[in-house]
Every structure is written in structure tokens, then in C-alpha cells.
Amino acid sequence: MLLRLIFLGTGSIIPTSQRFSSGILLEANNGLRILLDMGPGVLEKLRRIGVDPGSISIILITHLHLDHVSDLLPFIKLKALSGRRLFRVFGPRGIGEMLDLLVSDRRLFGYLSDLGCRDIVEIHEVWDDVLELEPGIILRSKPVEHFNGVAYRIDLPSTSITYSGDTAPDPRLIELARGTSILIHECSFPADRLKGKHTSAEGLMRIASEVRPRILVLTHIYPEMEERLQEYLERFRKKLGMIVYAPRDLDTIEV
Template sequence: MRVTLLGTGTALPTGDRYQSGALVESADRSRRILVDCGSGVLHRLADTDAGYESVDAVLLTHTHLDHVADLPSLVKARVLSGVSELEIVGPNGTDETLDHLLAVDNVQERADLTVREVGPGQFDAAGFQMRACEADHSVQTLGYRFDDDGSDTETDGITFSGDTRATESVAELADGSSVLVHDCAHPDGEGGGDHASPSELAGTLAGRNIDTVYLTHLYPGTRGKEGAMVAAVEGRFDGDVKVALDRESFEV
């Protein structure tokens, strides 16, 4: 699989980080799924080789605005391009949220949408096999793991935490992943609340078999403190730790 991080920021604009979104493509590039669709993600998606017309499904971790704001624009752009079909998958509340979001400009009536709500467990979307777990945020949030059935390595696939505190459920889901993209919104001692801090994340990841962790959903207050955040996670976690960047692509 190829993963492109389209947005690694939050609801507070910084100019260099758009809101949450990532593109996951199958190894042969025949299947594509968008994970979250915050503000700016549509423009980032338009800059990829895939473009917005070729996305087969959108997978939402939760329904906060910085994860869904570009959905109406994505759906309308596809309709205007002659691609009206799209599947949208997310936790409970997704259907109701879309009714509100897509009422603007009658977008929902102009598109051919399939909306599916899922919970923890196994399911598939756009031909991808995945598993979901409950995360710990202020609204119902799911973490997702994409499994790579063709891998013969010790670790495989990629896990997205969604917005969440550091939890054993997400760490367990990610155990054995090649990559974990995890919320780490604030440096230690700042912010907190519904998001993971570096030290808290390090504690849940200690002993887990994950090759690389990308710290994402970074608030403006993390600027200049990224090195200390990485060091805090590396203090208890044996894998590589990186700060996620918009437009960054990697193979899983």
C-alpha cells in the first residue's frame, strides 16, 4: 500500500498543515480510500497522482468538523466531474452528520452516495480489509487498521488512531503494524484533554511491535518542540518516531 498524508494539522490554521486527511492506495493503485476529509484536504488530494475523481470511499474516524469539513466540496467536485458515486463509512452519527453537511447546495441529492456506519470489529471498504477499535475522544471515534494480506514480514499494514487520548485499545490494534499514525496534539504539560501527549503515548506503545510511529494532529503550540516530543516517545518505544508532514508519502 501507498499512504499519502494530506493533512496533519487541527482546527487552528497554521498555513503549512491542513486539517486531517490521508490517502491510502492499494499496491497496484487500483483502489483508493480517503481517511478523513478536513478543510484543505480536497486541494491536497487534487495535487496527487490519484486526484479526487479516483477515490473509491471515504473513511471517517469521527465527525468533528476538522475531519469532515471538505466532504461537501469533495462530493460536489466529483458530481461536477461526472463521478457521482461514493461510499462514506464512519462511526455512529455519520449518517446524521452528512445530512447536515450535504444539505448545502443540495449536494446530497445530486450525488449517488452510500453511507455505512460501522463499529469495532472487522469490515471491508473499497476492497480493503480492515479492523476498527474504540478510541477515547469527546465524540465517538474509531481507530482503523488496514491489513496487508500479501505481506510475509513480521509487521504489516497501517493503523490510524483518529483523535484520541493514549489508549490500550488503539495500541493493541496497532501492535504488529508497519506504521501507526497517531494523534499527538500537544507537547507534554500543554493542552491535553481529548488528545494524547508524547509521554502518555510512549506509555501505551511500550513493548508494542510497530516499525514506525508518525505523530500527527499537531496544534500550533507544537512548533519548535517537535524534537522533544519525538524524544519523549522514543524514551519508551523501540521503533522509529517521526513527525508527520503534509504531502508526505510512504509505502507500507
């Protein structure tokens, strides 16, 4: 199975000329399209690359922070207005309650229920789980150290992809990712400017040296990291001896 990863958003909540909030489109040559996170700007990026949102049948949300989930509600409304069929949303504990509240509570966006928005979404809350997305495609999830967050691993017939979402270095993520072909991991800051429950470049080097993916992809890059990105890419490649990418928004990797 041939795959294409289109990086719709590779930065943080702070927009720059090259990066904005999180979103990755996975396309398989059998027609399957999966969205990994839906931060602000993802819908517009889909329009820019000519992808019909109606063609996306699965969305994986890593956690409920705005820079990973804020385009989900507009996406659901667009699908409802277009008369599209049922689609599946996977996310951490609380995503079902969040969507039910936003769609059904008249003090918020309850008018969306009149459009049938809730009826077209099949919600699956995941934590430490293994399930079959499609025949031959397995989804695994593990909780990680970031505000009720989960990481995902997608095992396909010819390859595997692990996506960290946001997380501090976490042994559960390493366990999930061992043997994966492609590790997409946040690399928010240099170690001397690290903030919050995130992973520094130095921390990611240690993680990648344990996981040993064939391809390492750095994402969720803050401006502080961007300033030293080329320096760190050279260090990653020299130390790890693997293929390392730091894609900008709308960059594509084919595997």
C-alpha cells in the first residue's frame, strides 16, 4: 500500500509565514483518507490542495487543545451541509462529551443539531486500545504526558506510522512506537527554552535513538525552535543515522 503524508499544519498556535497549527492528512492508494488532528487552518489547507472534506472518513484527535481540535466543529457542519455520510472521530476521553455539549447546548452551538451534525459523527473514545480501522489497518493508542492526550500508531499492510501529538517524553510513547517505520513526533523547543508538557530537540533525540524508526519527522515547531532548526536537523542526522524531515506546511512525504 502506497502512502502520502500531507502536512497541513506543522507549527503551534502561533502562526508564522511557514507554519500554523497541527494537522496531517494521510492518503493511501486505496482511497482511504485519515486526518490526524484538526487545528485552525486545516480546512483552508484542504481547500488549497484540492481535497474534498467529504472524502475524509476518519479523524484522529490527540487531545482537546485548540491548536489540535478547533477546525473539527466547522468540519462537521460542512459535512452536514453537504449531505455527507457518517464518518468516524477517534479521540481521548472527553471528546464525546465535548462534541455533545457544543452541538446540543443552545447556549453554545445548539443550532448545529438542527442540521443533523451530531447524527453524522460516530465518536470513539480511545485510551490504551487496539482496534481495526479498516480490513488490514490497525489503530493502536496510548495515553501520553500532555493534558489527557493520546498518541496513535497506524499499522498498514506495508508500513506503520506513529504520531505523538503533544507530549513530554513518555515511556508509553516509546513502547507504542517501537518498530514503527515512520515516527512523527513533536519537537517544540530547544532544551534551554522548553516550556510546558512538550518535548525538546534533545529529548526527541533520546526517544528516536530508542525507537529507531526508518524515518523521523519533526513537527509542532515553535518559533524558538525554528530559529535553530537547521542546526538541529544536522545534529539529528549525524547522531541518529536515519532519514529526518522537518516539513513545513503543505510539504508532502511519500512512502
